[in-house]
Amino acid sequence: MRDEKRKIALNKNIKIISGVILTLFIAIMGYMLYFQAVLAEDIAARPGNVRAAVERNRVLRGTIYDRNGSILSKSERQDNESQKRIYQGGAPFAQALGYATKSVVTGLENIMDKTLVTDEFEMNISRNNFLEVLKDPTSIIHRTKVGNNVITTLDTELQKKAYELLGDALGSSGSIVALNPKTGEVLAMVNRPSYDPNNLDQIYEELNKKGGDEGVFVNKAARSRYAPGSTFKIITLIAALENIDGVEERIFEDKGKLDVKAGVAIPNVNGNIYGRINLEEAFSVSSNVVFGGLAIELGGDKLADVASRFGFNKELSFKGINIGNSTITPHSKNDDGLLAQTGIGQGEVGTNPLQMAMVAAAIANDGRLMSPRLINAVQRYDGTTKETYEPELYQTVANIGTAQTVKAYMKNNVDSSKSDVMKVLSGIRGAGKTGTAQDKYVLTSGEEKAVINSWFVGFAPFEDPEIAISVVVLDGGSGGGKAAAIATELMKWYTENR
Numbered sequence: 001m002r003d004e005k006r007k008i009a010l011n012k013n014i015k016i017i018s019g020v021i022l023t024l025f026i027a028i029m030g031y032m033l034y035f036q037a038v039l040a041e042d043i044a045a046r047p048g049n050v051r052a053a054v055e056r057n058r059v060l061r062g063t064i065y066d067r068n069g070s071i072l073s074k075s076e077r078q079d080n081e082s083q084k085r086i087y088q089g090g091a092p093f094a095q096a097l098g099y100a101t102k103s104v105v106t107g108l109e110n111i112m113d114k115t116l117v118t119d120e121f122e123m124n125i126s127r128n129n130f131l132e133v134l135k136d137p138t139s140i141i142h143r144t145k146v147g148n149n150v151i152t153t154l155d156t157e158l159q160k161k162a163y164e165l166l167g168d169a170l171g172s173s174g175s176i177v178a179l180n181p182k183t184g185e186v187l188a189m190v191n192r193p194s195y196d197p198n199n200l201d202q203i204y205e206e207l208n209k210k211g212g213d214e215g216v217f218v219n220k221a222a223r224s225r226y227a228p229g230s231t232f233k234i235i236t237l238i239a240a241l242e243n244i245d246g247v248e249e250r251i252f253e254d255k256g257k258l259d260v261k262a263g264v265a266i267p268n269v270n271g272n273i274y275g276r277i278n279l280e281e282a283f284s285v286s287s288n289v290v291f292g293g294l295a296i297e298l299g300g301d302k303l304a305d306v307a308s309r310f311g312f313n314k315e316l317s318f319k320g321i322n323i324g325n326s327t328i329t330p331h332s333k334n335d336d337g338l339l340a341q342t343g344i345g346q347g348e349v350g351t352n353p354l355q356m357a358m359v360a361a362a363i364a365n366d367g368r369l370m371s372p373r374l375i376n377a378v379q380r381y382d383g384t385t386k387e388t389y390e391p392e393l394y395q396t397v398a399n400i401g402t403a404q405t406v407k408a409y410m411k412n413n414v415d416s417s418k419s420d421v422m423k424v425l426s427g428i429r430g431a432g433k434t435g436t437a438q439d440k441y442v443l444t445s446g447e448e449k450a451v452i453n454s455w456f457v458g459f460a461p462f463e464d465p466e467i468a469i470s471v472v473v474l475d476g477g478s479g480g481g482k483a484a485a486i487a488t489e490l491m492k493w494y495t496e497n498r
Helices: 002-044 052-058 091-097 107-111 130-135 156-165 197-208 229-243 279-285 288-298 300-310 333-343 353-364 400-415 420-427 478-497
Strands: 071-077 083-086 119-123 141-147 149-152 174-179 186-192 252-254 275-277 316-318 321-323 368-370 375-379 385-388 393-396 431-442 448-460 467-473
Touching: 071 091, 091 107, 091 156, 091 186, 091 197, 156 174, 156 186, 156 478, 174 353, 174 478, 229 279, 229 288, 229 300, 229 333, 229 353, 229 400, 229 431, 229 448, 252 279, 252 288, 275 279, 279 288, 279 400, 288 300, 288 333, 300 333, 300 353, 300 393, 321 353, 353 368, 353 400, 353 448, 353 467, 400 420, 400 431, 400 448, 420 478, 431 478, 448 478, 467 478
Parallel strands: none
Antiparallel strands: 071 083, 119 141, 149 375, 174 186, 174 467, 252 275, 316 321, 368 393, 375 385, 431 448, 448 467
């Protein structure tokens, strides 16, 4: 009886030990599989890993497409089993997409790097290969060695047309951003001057010598900072409509300049005197006197509050895009000169074209600002969908009544203008706001050049907006003429062809 109990206890212990050994074996085998299938690429990509370049080359980098399936950048295997990145989009897409070399990856290529170099794998285990698995657990992993593809929101034809409308010389260079106001999709994001990433080896050293505003590697459309000029009056207008009772019925006296207690008087552009005007007229003629005065009446905190809803003074990062900080300083009423400058988009206000495109898009979309994004989907190597990205609401920046009032004011700006450009824009039911901004252009030497930047933000068509746009032309002159002409041409083409 005692021997029988001893035998039962021994069998029990053997089962426990066997179970522990089997569990450990499965755990070790599972870790090895997990390491090979998941962790290996992360470890290989860590800075300082000497095998990083070799490991990255093992998987053929995925392809980047535009929204309609046109190839923007792809990789091809070379005779020596290395791979070459080919940028079919060329210079128009250079800053938005970035580039990928053995040691440096920038732009969208960097943001989506892990996706582009991650391939699909399958695990195949059966009775027939069980012994092989015991010898080498990784033998059941079958990899495609071709990375995932990225489908962007960009429209190649619109992107190229925008690029053609800008030149590389100061006075015509600048940036353009076009958004779908209902979805946040970036339809175009263009910078001039630019470069051809296909010739990067030959031109990198020379281009890298350029700094400041002359540099070409930074996506200035999303990351540079400029004074927005009168386009910022959209934000001042929202703050006034929300906080000053009866402001739409008020009659303002515009004598051509606004006297302040602290600082120098603020004149209208060209010293224009507009006399007795209401709020809509003041917005249409872009009266610095009226909007500087409204800023003083509102105070810096109320202006900054409205601006913050659009993303000012915040770190912003969206799908496929890293955005530079837009800034506004909430001056007190004691600093009335600086406060008035803020209200007209000068002084301590800085932003980028993407941010101002977001302002136009939110107004076009009745106060609902959709998160901008540069990616629509991720595909596997065989073209099947792996992940899709849907529109997301970033912020309601104004109630629908306020937004529609601003929207109507922007439409009136176009319809009441005597400019030939604005007559064309009126013909496609467009709306917008021009801007003139005194700013500084930083040369490679570090020297600063005073410039007058030309701005335009707007959308079309008014009743059912399909495109919202922001254009800045560096040293483009006063009145927003150059920027408005470019924006009108692009919106007209888009509404007629898409």
